[in-house]
Amino acid sequence: MxxxxxxxxxxxxxxxxxxxxxxxxxxxxxxxxxxxxxxxxxxxxxxxxxxxxxxxxxxxxxxxxxxxxxxxxxxxxxxxxxxxxxxxxxxxxxxxxxxxxxxxxxxxxxxxxxxxxxxxxxxxxxxxxxxxxxxxxxxxxxxxxxxxxxxxxxxxxxxxxxxxxxxxxxxxxxxxxxxxxxxxxxxxxxxxxxxxxxxxxxxxxxxxxxxxxxxxxxxxxxxxxxxxxxxxxxxxxxxxxxxxxxxxxxxxxxxxxxxxxxxxxxxxxxxxxxxxxxxxxxxxxxxxxxxxxxxxxxxxxxxxxxxxxxxxxxxxxxxxxxxxxxxxxxxxxxxxxxxxxxxxxxAGLITINFYKGTFSPQKGSKNLGAGDPTLDLYSWKETGRIIDSIYRLDKSSIKNKPIHTIVITKWFPAAHLDFYVCAKTGLHTYGIGEIFDLHQYYWSNQTKQELTVGENAYYIVPSNLYDENSLNFIKSQFRNCTAPIIAPIFRNGVICKNILIYRLTGYRR
Structure with missing residues (x-):
């Protein structure tokens, strides 16, 4: 040297x-x-x-x-x-x-x-x-x-x-x-x-x-x-x-x-x-x-x-x-x-952390922020805190059957949920669907608690990654899917995306 x-x-x-x-x-x-x-x-x-x-x-x-x-x-x-x-x-x-x-x-x-x-x-x-x-x-x-x-x-x-x-x-x-x-x-x-x-x-x-x-x-x-x-x-x-x-x-x-x-x-x-x-x-x-x-x-x-x-x-x-x-x-x-x-x-750092809202043309609550790549690098810690608070409320309710699983159909945002949500809440992700959508998650299921018939779960997706086909597939796998809890995420005081949290009941397999 x-x-x-x-x-x-x-x-x-x-x-x-x-x-x-x-x-x-x-x-x-x-x-x-x-x-x-x-x-x-x-x-x-x-x-x-x-x-x-x-x-x-x-x-x-x-x-x-x-x-x-x-x-x-x-x-x-x-x-x-x-x-x-x-x-x-x-x-x-x-x-x-x-x-x-x-x-x-x-x-x-x-x-x-x-x-x-x-x-x-x-x-x-x-x-x-x-x-x-x-x-x-x-x-x-x-x-x-x-x-x-x-x-x-x-x-x-x-x-x-x-x-x-x-x-x-x-x-x-x-x-x-x-x-x-x-x-x-x-x-x-x-x-x-x-x-x-x-x-x-x-x-x-x-x-x-x-x-x-x-x-x-x-x-x-x-x-x-x-x-x-x-x-x-x-x-x-x-x-x-x-x-x-x-x-x-x-x-x-x-x-x-x-x-x-x-x-x-x-x-x-x-x-x-x-x-x-x-x-x-x-x-x-x-x-x-x-x-x-x-x-x-x-x-x-x-x-x-x-x-x-x-x-x-x-x-x-x-x-x-x-x-x-x-x-x-x-x-x-x-x-x-x-x-x-x-x-x-x-410019990239400033845009990711301080841009007001999103520059995506999509403004609907379910697809807000779609196409904005900066959102992939923003607010996931806050997302983890929001989901943790909702999960704690659900656990404290005697009426609710315990939920242990977040079901996913694609490798993203599954990995974000694993890092920012599951590590905080103790939940685990479980993949259902095709191997070319799940990638490594297709095999990681083998190391996780299996989703059993009749079990309840969450389906969680940020609005910038919302996909109607994936949601319809998820609904077909459960007896019931509630309307989503919509949790807004703000950037510099303006909503940039929403976190959509669906409660699923009665897994059909």
Whole structure:
């Protein structure tokens, strides 16, 4: 760590303060709180993803002892810090310390790298550590081959890094795609490297538990994801394509995004001789994933943050491009990128916590706030307090049969109810419905008290997530469903959404 300059440590500390503020002042999002439920029951794989994010949350919450947003997200902040150091070392390895510093600033001004994966807890959070470590190792391997140095130990570590990357998110397989492409089209010497085959074996051993899990569960994860991106019976979807492109631009920071593509075309045009092999390697690590997602988005909905790891590779090309221009221009570009980042983050925090009411056009009591994404990160603690008070009143009434269960039909807002309501009240969620709606809840039922015939329950949904079809399905499963208790949630003095609480009696099964 002696080679890390003081200014980098100071910068990391400043960015950490920003992330701690965000992590402490916003509720967990739909995905984050769902991944927290993974940590309740550790497994080798889950419906949506491999297990590393569950292990990380279990660690940062001290085996689930600490129950707050910061503890759940702390692993993402730690991962981002480690990733930042790797970015610096990679940039320095490519050319010099200034390239490393430029890469750090660009990396930190990316919303994907600093916020989506660097503050919010997602499988992407630990994935980025192992993805960046893998890139660093690949560059070292390339340099070592050029210099005639031994590479076996580097290949072994690469096998560990890529294996752990795939245990975070299956996107890590694209690192091996990059190795194959680079070996076939740029550096045939890799094909005779024994270390590459040892590395592949190490990766396979690391991911074998999650492969076995999928075999045992009929590859449900990939059945689900293939349905999401299947091209069969799918026509051209220009809206999905537009969302993917615009998402890539915004999530990676528009300045960082366009600088990356300018760097790509610049290096292709000039055929940079000094770092030709390294540039080709970085392109092999980035372009296949980006191209795959853009192609899929022509037909089906995709999520723009899936391309985040690929753009992290292009950040190094951007840093090299900045090194090739005047220092004043480089500082101006980086300054604009950081200012835009800080403006958006500040505006987002203010909007989430202080916007008056909701900017959703839906104003009915049952669908108030629909389509307002800021509400997923707001008021869940208050929701827990409201439901706890209603539950206590219901328990104190002799007339009422005891209720132990909140029935759910979808994984969201089920996970929010688990984290903010069930942990407070002692109730538990129980999923009824289809596996592709319930996701991991389809199996978590096995660890919970079964809903029995004749039992009473609650059905609870915020108005911004209200779905008439789900309610009708719930009603069909019970003899009676009361009119909802409607509890308003205020933001800056104006109602932003309602919490709808239905009492259900007589489960039919």
């Amino acid at each position: 002696k080679e890390i300059p003081v200014k980098l440590w100071l910068f990391i500390m400043a960015m950490t303060v920003i992330k701690l503020i965000i992590a402490s002042t916003t509720a967990l999002g739909n995905d984050e709180v769902y991944y927290w439920t993974y940590a309740l029951n550790l497994q080798w794989n889950y419906f949506d993803h491999p297990p590393f994010v569950a292990w990380l949350i279990r660690a940062t919450t001290i085996n689930l002892y600490i129950h707050n947003e910061l503890a759940v997200r702390f692993g993402a902040i730690i991962s981002s810090t480690i990733g930042t150091i790797i970015v610096y070392k990679t940039g320095k390895l490519l050319l010099n310390a200034r390239v490393g510093w430029f890469a750090v600033l660009l990396y930190s001004s990316s919303f994907y790298c600093s916020i989506i994966a660097g503050t919010f807890i997602l499988p992407d959070s630990p994935q980025m550590v192992f993805w960046l470590w893998s890139i660093f190792l690949l560059l070292k391997i390339t340099r070592s081959i050029q210099l005639g140095l031994p590479t076996l130990s580097l290949w072994c570590w690469f096998g560990v890094a890529t294996g752990l990357c795939m245990m975070c998110k299956i996107h890590g397989i694209y690192l091996w795609v990059a190795v194959v492409l680079f070996a076939l089209f740029s550096n045939r010497k890799l094909m005779v490297q024994k270390g590459m085959y040892v590395s592949a074996l190490i990766s396979l051993i690391i991911v074998s538990p999650f492969i076995i899990w999928n075999i045992q569960h009929h590859f449900i994860t990939y059945t689900y994801h293939s349905n999401r991106v299947s091209l069969f019976h799918a026509g051209i979807n220009p809206l999905a394509f537009a969302r993917e492109i615009s998402g890539q631009i915004f999530y990676n920071n528009p300045i960082v995004f366009f600088l990356a593509w300018i760097a790509i075309f610049s290096f292709i045009k000039t055929n940079h001789l000094l770092l030709q092999s390294e540039i080709r390697l970085l392109l092999c690590c980035a372009l296949p994933l980006i191209a795959t997602l853009i192609f899929l988005s022509i037909f089906r909905d995709t999520l723009p943050h899936w391309s985040g790891p690929a753009y992290s590779c292009l950040i190094f090309l951007s840093a090299l491009k900045l090194e090739s221009i005047s220092l004043s221009k480089a500082k101006a570009i980086i300054g604009a990128s950081m200012l835009f980042f800080l403006f958006v983050v500040s």
